[in-house]
Amino acid sequence: MTDSERIVIIGASLAGARVADTLRKEGWTGQIVLIGDEPELPYERPPLSKTVLLGKEQPEVSQLHDQAWYDERNIELRLGVAATAIDTAAHKVTLADGTEAGYDKLLIATGSRVRKLDVPGGELIGVHYLRTVAESKALAEAYAAKPRVVVVGAGWIGLETAATARERGCEVTVVEPQPTALASVLGQQVGDLFAELHRSHGVELRFDTGVEGFEGDDKVTGVRLSSGEVLPADLVVVGVGIQPNTELAEAAGIKVASREEGLGILTGPDLQTSVPGVYAAGDVVRWDHPFLGRSIRVEHWQNAMDSGKAAAKAMLGQDVSQDALPYFFSDQYDVSMEYTGDVPRDTSYQVVLRGDPASGAYLAFWLADDNHVLAGLQMNSGWDVIDPIKALIRSKKPVDPARLADTSVELADI
Template sequence: MTGQHPFVIVGAGLAGARAAQTLREEGFDGKIVLFGEEAERPYERPALSKGLLLRTTERDSVFVHDASWYEEHDVDLHTDTRVTTLDRQARQVTLADGRRFGYDRLLLATGSRARSLPVPGAHLDGVLRLRTLADCDRISDAIVDGASVVIVGAGWIGLEVAAAARTRGAAVTVVETADLPLQRVLGDQLATVFADLHRDHGVTFRFGAQVHEFRGSNRVSAVLLADGTVLPAELVVVGVGVLPNTELAEQAGLAVDNGVVVDHTLRTSDPRIWAAGDLANAHHPLLNVRVRVEHWANALHSGPAAARGMLGRTVSYDRLPYFYTDQYELGMEYTGHAPPGSYDRIVVRGELSGGEFMAFWTAQGRVLAGMNVNVWDVTGPIGQLIRSRQPVDLDRLADPTVALESLVGRG
């Protein structure tokens, strides 16, 4: 099935590491080469904005495999190594140091990078973004008791960093251009829950605000907003989203549109190349739309799916998007896909003020997505409701006494 060249994986994050693991588990005995730009071996990122910042998670626990696993499974891991070019005709990748590696099959799992904020002072020491273990270490060292922390962006990363910083005693101000945190993702009703949660824990919000400048000599000392407000800051964390690392794919002439375009098997426009994780803009066979998912669960599952595709197995990657968050006493899971404009009603099961509830985004009675807050062991039934693609009785959906399983297939 394979030629003389190895299977090459570019990107040593969770997706790439899990792909290598799956190749071995599926019986592939050829050479596997795994390239990663970071100095660390592959690790999982959720703890970077949660347990590691809170210092409740041991650093070693975030790594995908023990350090010895790669040698034991004959995976040639190259850390601190950047792939600069991809030659599809020659089936080679070139490294920054000029070395070339041929491939028989190639997986792109280069992930994404945190967006920067193009304002004066963005280069100052103490203006950080959270994407890597090294970023987490620097932020964790700075969110000490009494420190003044400004977070730019009230998305998931921004709010999780805010929760960790407040829990550790820092004074936190969150600057957000919208009127509520997570407003575009959740809508006003659910976004208010998160605004109230953080206010109750002492976070100050500056909504409808834009950063004009970061001030300081060598290290940041203040944030100047567009309306002239000056916020003291010993640390700034910029959390304004991520960008997929598509440069290698673009240079090689692969189809790129908000990520690398792949089909339901995660194969790119080149039949010898696959893409997985944050990078992949995949056709979802159940949802019948293209989705690019930036969350942990997608990396966890799409890497193995791509590996099976590389081996010629039958693959149809139809995992429902899933993510979770932990903020103070609130734990939440979200399953499904309900972008703005796709739904006509949000159905709430339980009381938003009670701290335990579920919410469902629906369109013409069909459940598109569901969120459970401090309610556990329900992601299975929520997924069944979404997968059924059938209308449900929304009054029964809102009734906590009605089992979710009983609603599947019933209008």
């Protein structure tokens, strides 16, 4: 590519900003246009469900860089205006304000949106979702009044918002249709450990329970459960997952995965879509993972960082194969957790615990039928332990479960 050429990035997200940053770090001096439908400068989401909700920091802490940073790197920002169409034949993007942006290469980092709970009363004041800076700010302000909070969903966002609500003095109940916390990610055994963590901090948990609707006139006053019971609530936080924003790509004729396939813009290991010169990164991409041997989509901070960097290098013609292991972290109360690896749905496995969960510090491993490690988790065991866990996963070698559980045996010696 030459200095006169232009790369357009749709999505002023963490992934989109990571692409722009990497392009400059790799020495590319052509034009970069970063388009975002939100008015804020690109930001990262983890603080929004943690320190911002705790009232310890303002939403601005999530901002990646100030305006001067983009100016110094000659990165043009078009914020507060959505991309409405992609013409891959003409190599141009149409924006909501009627303007167009021509491109030589295109990166789609449109991210995801929250799944809305389609039940009566969903429009009532006091029913919150958490995805954007504005939503985090509104929820943090609402927590200050110490309301009775009902959280719908015991996934990562649900549990993090429950933890911050409790730490701010709110009465909290979590409602979840699955049998335990984080059941679809961690399974019953480790999910139960997270459930106990929240019970120990005074959270009431209602598992195997659905939500039929929200009660109230203008403002929410209760949550009607599938049992018919109504839980009193001054505030509701709904955390029932996210959905990748693939519509723009699909309308442009770019291949996307079906719901049965797990959604997402389909790419190869180099993150190039079905249309040459068009790439994808972040929450929205479902790529062929060379190590795992199947396509995956990852909805976490680290994937935005990794895929953004990889996509930028691929756009510059470098030989790229995105094989980073899925990784995410969570902070709840005084607990710091990291997880890496991937356990495919409907896969049989055994869980091996290393250390005593009652102490608050332990490791958990998910082993396939042949005893090779699929995934691992560290709970309050130090940030330096995740690399040995990744090494065990990448080795694909069967391990002895007894030695894995034995804390006197170094992970590197297993």
